[in-house]
Amino acid sequence: MASISRMVALYRLVSMNLPPFQRLVDQHARPLHRFLCGMVGPVAADDCLQETLLAALRSYGGLRHDGNLRGWLFTIARRKGIDHVRRYARETPSPSPPDRPSPPQTMRDTDLWDRVAGLPTKQRTAVTLRYLGDLPYAEIASVMSISEPAARQNVRAGLASLRKDYT
Amino acid sequence: MSNVAGRIRNLPSDDHTGALNRFGRRAIEEGSARVAYSAVESPIGDLTALVTPQGLLALAFETDDLDRIMDSVAAKVSPRIVRAPSAIERVRSWLDSYFGGRYVPELRLDRSLITxxxxxxxxxxxxxxxxxxxxxxxxxxxxxxxxxxxxxxxxxxxxxxxxxxxxxxxxxxxxxxxxxxxxxxxxxxxxxxxxxxxxxx
CATH class of the missing domain: 1.10.10.10 (Winged helix-like DNA-binding domain superfamily/Winged helix DNA-binding domain)
Structure with a gap:
């Protein structure tokens, strides 16, 4: 019985009317891009955004999300961002922090971008999801696979560290 | 420096439309998009062409409710719909010939939406x-x-x-x-x- 009801639930999920993928892109590309700028820097963010959207499109219509499509997109983006940072760190061992992104041409607040980029991965992820991706804490928790209090704690710690740097 | 959060929120970032265009092109090239669409100008106003690998699936007038058409295509054909101007070249040239009063080439159609x-x-x-x-x-x-x-x-x-x-x-x-x-x-x-x-x- 249990397995039948689970199959019915899965079937509902598959047959759930999904919006056209491009609509998701148009709704979420900007916050996704800003989140990735914070994670990997603006130059790599372009590539990571493409990779995120392609990976999402490939499995779109499958079972890899629970109806929260925004959270699902950010989960993929976070993975792409972290993959990129790891690959970059492996390829270019250097004395400077390997995951520190180069600043974008258009920005004025260079210092702050750099400081965000210099945060430990978890704090940086939480802070950028919150303030660049504009996600509520419940979604940050789900994207990072941590508890909601832990998500808040990471954002708080990240902000505290940025504030301290500034004084 | 109390409002760090606000300053992060206001950080400017580069334009990402280039990345979106490249995504659309790659999605078509690797075949992970099932439906591609783009607008095309014509003497009767902008038209939106929706194509699949089989051919032209739908053509919408600018007065049509495009969101509703997309929803219907997502439900009946596939939700993997991506905007990609490069994918509708054949339709574009067909329309150019038609409105130019020239011989119109054969155009493959996808009849999935037709009963x-x-x-x-x-x-x-x-x-x-x-x-x-x-x-x-x-x-x-x-x-x-x-x-x-x-x-x-x-x-x-x-x-x-x-x-x-x-x-x-x-x-x-x-x-x-x-x-x-x-x-x-x-x-x-x-x-x-x-x-x-x-x-x-």
Whole structure:
């Protein structure tokens, strides 16, 4: 019985009317891009955004999300961002922090971008999801696979560290 | 420095439209998009062409509710719909030829949105030469059901590929234009254009 009801639930999920993928892109590309700028820097963010959207499109219509499509997109983006940072760190061992992104041409607040980029991965992820991706804490928790209090704690710690740097 | 959060929120970032365009192109190239669409200019206003690997799936007027069309395509064909101007080149050149009054090349169609009865009606309609018209009753007869003039009208009104499948060549028995999903002005423009093309030939 249990397995039948689970199959019915899965079937509902598959047959759930999904919006056209491009609509998701148009709704979420900007916050996704800003989140990735914070994670990997603006130059790599372009590539990571493409990779995120392609990976999402490939499995779109499958079972890899629970109806929260925004959270699902950010989960993929976070993975792409972290993959990129790891690959970059492996390829270019250097004395400077390997995951520190180069600043974008258009920005004025260079210092702050750099400081965000210099945060430990978890704090940086939480802070950028919150303030660049504009996600509520419940979604940050789900994207990072941590508890909601832990998500808040990471954002708080990240902000505290940025504030301290500034004084 | 109390409002660090606000300053992070306000951090400017580069434009990402280039990345989105490259995504669209790659999605088509690697085949992970099932439906591609793009707008194309025409003398009867901007049209939006939706294509699949099989061919042209739908053509929408700028007055159509594009969101509703996309929802319907997502449900009936695939939700993997991506905007990609490069994917509709064949449609673009077909429309250029058509509106330029030149010989129109063969254009492959994807008939997924067309019902069987509608298909018989549209095939009959496609047999009407440019510059000529038939009545709803005549087309119903050609489609094998002379009494189904009303159903024929409905089938034509729901034609997902107007202009290319020329439902505008079907008029009322008294010669009036009757109706058109894109509005009567467009129907008149298309018929006038085709008559002009025919006389020049």
């Amino acid at each position: 069987p009865f509608q298909d018989r009606v549209l095939v009959a309609t496609a047999g009407i030469p440019p510059g000529e018209v038939r009545t709803y009753g005549q087309v119903a007869a050609l489609a094998g059901n002379p009494k189904a003039a009303r159903a024929t009208g409905r089938a034509l009104g729901a034609n997902p590929i107007p202009v290319v499948l020329p439902c505008h060549r079907v008029v009322a028995a008294d010669g009036s234009l009757r109706g058109y999903a894109g509005g009567l002005d467009r129907k008149r423009l298309l018929l006038d254009h085709e008559r002009g093309t025919t006389t020049r030939r």
